[in-house]
Amino acid sequence: MSGSLPGVSIVKPLMGIDTFLEGNLESHFTLQYPKYELLLCVQDEQDPVIGLVNNLRERFPNVDCRLFIGGKDGIVNPMVHNMVPAYENAKYDLVWVSTSRIRASTPILMDLVARAVQDPTVAIVHQLPFMRNDSVHGMAAIVEKVAFGCNLGKQYLSLSQLGTHIFTGMSYLVRKPYLDKVGGLAYYGRYLAEDFCLSRDLLISGYQLVLSAFPAEQMVATASLPSYKDRMVRWWRLRLSMMxxxxxxLEPLTESLLLGAYTSWAVYYLFDVNPYCAMLVHLAVWIILDYAQLKRIQNGPLPFSFPAFLAAWWLRELLNWIVYAQGLANPRRVFWGRSTYKLQHGGLTTAVTSKPSVPM
Known part of the structure; x- marks a missing residue:
């Protein structure tokens, strides 16, 4: 069985050190898979993460690991800029892009590979963005877990089931020859939302995107409400430039409060039902279904109580309207790390100021 498994090149962009990074990296060094290589990407030769990488390479000398320092000139997206040298030197056709916050495991890799080889038309196997329980500390981290597991989760799972285009590049396995046919990773470095654009073009070319059975195990060391809000604003502006x-x-109509307001007005107008009661029932059902879905994705106990879930759920709902307002206030500017980018229609991006300092 192990001899029939294809080789996998794991591309992992890195920048700086946080509380969980050593564990994340070590999980890649300890994978029980017969044939894989680990391609680690660092932008700056002075980055302290290089010392950590060298230490792990000494501890696991049998792992085929290479370190790439620097990037490829002419690429706007800082993470793609960092990853392209490793991607272009990958030995295997299957490339797992695993960003720095992702924790790996053998069952996850086996599932990604199994789904990739089940059908020759599968170009990408991707994972639902999620958070591991042991990285959830404080209300901000709970809000992130609820956001990924509830609002994004329901869209991700339902649209993937329908075969509609939805994809985030936090963790995905891609067939390199297929991606190279539509331009290669470097080509999509002109977009900040390179994940959306490359997956869209692969779909247009007749290939499939398949969802893994495992959510992405993201480990966030320093969650905060401002950083969460800023990330949501950035993602919203990117979506606005492309769709x-x-x-x-359409997107606001997926929000519980706006949809509840429309529903309450409709049942009052059509059936003379008290709109306040209708809104309460609507919200209660929505919250119960969200909680059930979150527990289903977790597939185990949650690291917080139901009252904490309720508080985080309401915080996300209210923050999302701030995200919409802030996103509309300056829709063509995106701030990522210490850099500022200008968006054009269709997602093409130019750097206004460029000082790479973003967590990968």
């Missing part, structure tokens, strides 16, 4: 009608018109 303005969907983002401005």
């Amino acid at each position: 303005p009608v969907v983002t401005l018109v």
Whole structure:
């Protein structure tokens, strides 16, 4: 069985050190898979993460690991800029892009590979963004877990089931020859949302995107509400530049409060039902279903109580309207780390100021 498994090149961009990084990296060095290589990418030769990488390479000398320092010139997206040298030197056709916050495991890798080889038309196997329980400390981290498991989770799971395009590049396995046919990773470095654009073009070319059975095990060391809000604003502006009608018109209709307001008005107008009661029932059902879905994705106990879930759920709902307002206030500017970017229609990006300092 192990001899029939294809080789996998794991590309992991790194920048700086946080509380969970050593554990994240070590989980890649200890994978029980017969044939894989670990390609670690660092932008700056002075980055302290290099010392950690060298230590792990000494501890696990049998792991095929290479370190790439620097990037490829002419690429706007800082993470793609960092990853391209490793991607272009990958030995195997299957490339697992695993960002720095992702914790790996053998069952996850086996599932990614199994789904990739089940059908020759599968170009990408991706994971639902999620958070591991042991990285959830404080209300901000709970909000992130609830956001990924509830709001994003329901869209991700339902649209993937319907075969509709939805994809985030936090953790995914891609067939390199297929991606190279549509331009290669470097080509998509002109977009900040390179994950959306490359997956869209692969779909247009007739390939499939398949969802893994395992959510991405993200470990966030320093969660905060401002950083969460800023990330959501950045993602919203990117979606607006690429899908303005969907983002401005349809996306708000997936929010519980706006949909509840429309529903309450409709049942009052059509059936003379008290709109306040209708809204309360709507919210209660929505919250119960979200909680059930979160527990289903977790597939085990949650690291917080139901009252904490309720508080985080309401915080996310209210923060999302701040995200919409702030996103509309300056829709063509995106701030990532210490860098500022200008978005064009269709997602093309130019750097206004560029000082790479973003967590990968």
